[in-house]
Amino acid sequence: MRINKHEEADHRFMDRASVRAIKRIGCAFLFLFLSLSVFSAILSVHFIDVGQGDAILIQTPDGKNILIDGGPVEAFPTLDDYLRSQGVEVLEIVIATHPHADHIGGLSKIFAEYPVARVYMPRVSHTTVLYRNLLLAVREAGLKIQTARMDMDVTVEEGILFRLLGPVRDDYEELNNHSVVIYLAFQEVSFLFMGDAETDAEADLMKRKLIPDADVLKVAHHGSRSSTSEAFLKKVEPTYAVISCGKNNDYGHPHASVLKRLRLYASEVFRTDRNGTLLFETNGVALRISDKDGWLVLPSSFPSESEGGLYIGNRKSKIFHVPSCAFLPDEKNRVYFSSVEEALNEGFRPCGLCRPLAREGKASGGNYPK
Numbered sequence: 001m002r003i004n005k006h007e008e009a010d011h012r013f014m015d016r017a018s019v020r021a022i023k024r025i026g027c028a029f030l031f032l033f034l035s036l037s038v039f040s041a042i043l044s045v046h047f048i049d050v051g052q053g054d055a056i057l058i059q060t061p062d063g064k065n066i067l068i069d070g071g072p073v074e075a076f077p078t079l080d081d082y083l084r085s086q087g088v089e090v091l092e093i094v095i096a097t098h099p100h101a102d103h104i105g106g107l108s109k110i111f112a113e114y115p116v117a118r119v120y121m122p123r124v125s126h127t128t129v130l131y132r133n134l135l136l137a138v139r140e141a142g143l144k145i146q147t148a149r150m151d152m153d154v155t156v157e158e159g160i161l162f163r164l165l166g167p168v169r170d171d172y173e174e175l176n177n178h179s180v181v182i183y184l185a186f187q188e189v190s191f192l193f194m195g196d197a198e199t200d201a202e203a204d205l206m207k208r209k210l211i212p213d214a215d216v217l218k219v220a221h222h223g224s225r226s227s228t229s230e231a232f233l234k235k236v237e238p239t240y241a242v243i244s245c246g247k248n249n250d251y252g253h254p255h256a257s258v259l260k261r262l263r264l265y266a267s268e269v270f271r272t273d274r275n276g277t278l279l280f281e282t283n284g285v286a287l288r289i290s291d292k293d294g295w296l297v298l299p300s301s302f303p304s305e306s307e308g309g310l311y312i313g314n315r316k317s318k319i320f321h322v323p324s325c326a327f328l329p330d331e332k333n334r335v336y337f338s339s340v341e342e343a344l345n346e347g348f349r350p351c352g353l354c355r356p357l358a359r360e361g362k363a364s365g366g367n368y369p370k
Contacts, residue, residue, distance in 0.1 A: 041159070042324050043186040045216070045280040048082050049272040049292075050075035052222065052246030052253070053102035056193065057083065058184065062157045064092040068182065068193055070106030073130065079106050080113065082277065087355055091116045093154065096134065097180040097195035099126035104134050111137040120148045122167050124178040148180040151210060159284075161185040165211070166197065168204040176221060177201040183212060187284025192236060194220035194227065202232040211235045215287065216280060217266065219243045223254020233265040240280075240289070240297075241266040247273040270296070283324065311337040311356055313348045325354035 041061035048055040050071030058066040065088045071079050091114050096104050099121075108130070110116070119138055125131070138145055152164040166181035179195025192214035197205075198221065205211045217238035220227035222245040241262050245253040254271065262269050270278050276292035289297040313320035313336070314329035320343040321328055328334070337343040340356055350356045 041283065043160070043189070043282050043284070045184075045191060046082070046086065047218070047242050047244055047270075047272060047278040047280075048079060049275075049277045050079055050106070050244075052249045052251070053105065054097070054195070054218075054222075054244050055079050055106065056218065056244075057086065057088070059086065059088075060157055060160055061186075064157060065090065066093040066095070066156070066162075067091050067110065068095045069097055069103040069195075070094075070110050072102045073105035073108075076106035076109050080109070083114070088114070090114065092118065092156070094119045095148070095180055095182070096121045097193075098122060098175055098178050099124065099128070099131045099134075100175060100196065101128065101130050103196070105130060108133045108137040111141045111143075116141060116143060118146060119143050120146050120154070120164070120180065122178045122180055123147045123170050124167075124175065126175070150208070159186065166201060166205055168201065168208060168210070172200065174198060174200070176226070179220070181205065183214070186282060189216075189282040189284055189287055190214045191216045191218070191280075192238070193218040196221040196224075196227070198224075198226045199229045199232075202227065202229055206232065206235055213237045215239045217241045219254070219258070219262070221253075222249075222251070223258045223271075224251070225255040225257050228258050228261060230261055230264075233261055236265075238266045239268075240287070241269045242278060243269065243271045243273075245271060245273050249273070268297075311340065311343050313337060313343055313346070318348050319351050320348040320356060321351040322354045322356050325351055327351065327353060 043061055044059040046057040048057060048071070053071040053075060054069040055071040056068040058068070070076070091110070094107065094110060094116050096107055148164045148167070150166055150168050154162045154164060156162045161184065163183045164180055165183055167178045170178070172178055176196035176198050177200050179197040179201065181195060181197055181201070182193040184191040184193070190212065192212070194217070211232065214236050215238065217236055217240070219241050223243040243254045259269065270289070270291070272278065279290045281288050286299040287297060288295065288299060310323070311320050312323055312328055312334050315333045315335055316329070320337060337346070
């Protein structure tokens with residue numbers, strides 16, 4: 001059949017119109033998806049109880065995992081179990097804040113057990129076997145250590161500011177002052193991780209105007225009196241402070257003088273020797289905090305529990321979600337549960353996207369329904 005020029009033009013016009021219509025529909029769906037994704041974006045920071053040491057897991061809204069320090073070597077089984085319970089299979093970034101055993105002890109095995117994309121360490125060496133083993137583990141993993149420098153931005157993902165503030169100098173006599181100091185911000189909520197930086201390092205950071213205010217302060221050096229000066233706390237003005245230390249440790253951490261200063265400047269002080277592992281979750285506006293016994297801080301502005309329960313099930317699919325999940329059912333199809341156990345006992349299955357089992361530190365296997 002022959003098509004004249006006018007008919008051919010009509011066909012081309014219809015094709016272009018169809019393409020424009022498809023693009024409009026596609027853009028609408030993309031906008032809806034992005035809106036849901038932004039609303040449900042959650043940043044999680046886990047202060048893992050590894051005894052007298054530091055190990056911090058950060059999980060970004062896009063699902064990237066960042067590990068700051070690895071605790072003492074004897075705590076690696078605890079660290080490994082916890083990482084796996086949170087669904088960690090790959091680590092985007094590993095940071096060894098400084099070469100002391102209570103911070104790098106578990107990292108050699110981390111590099112042996114987990115794929116790691118990037119590793120950052122300060123430009124300082126140490127003579128211990130643990131430190132040499134760490135360098136060997138990094139080399140065997142095929143990685144090159146990136147030197148942590150003052151005021152250095154590290155790319156993580158859009159919407160996340162991850163900045164290395166220190167060490168400021170490379171000539172400190174005290175190894176603790178070489179600690180990598182990290183500032184993390186997600187929209188309106190911020191964290192400051194101080195490693196074991198002492199007052200000399202704090203003063204250098206403040207002199208260069210590198211210390212910002214922060215909502216959450218990871219207190220330096222396990223609450224030792226050698227760190228966390230009053231001038232530093234005046235600058236940070238934290239709402240919450242976290243001390244990572246071992247129960248009845250040999251150093252008397254945290255020291256009473258530090259606790260006294262913290263009470264003047266922080267609304268609440270949490271400790272892993274008392275609270276166990278602490279989980280901070282934020283949607284970029286509010287913070288909710290939990291420990292081994294449950295919720296410590298649960299603001300009404302957080303898009304979740306005010307809706308009626310800690311977990312939301314779909315009556316039709318029999319799948320349950322955390323309240324921030326992007327795939328919640330319509331209100332008429334919702335059922336609310338106060339715990340994972342309640343949802344499981346009612347025959348509901350966990351959502352594979354928002355991982356409600358991981359939220360309560362439960363492995364996704366075991367006796368839970370598939």
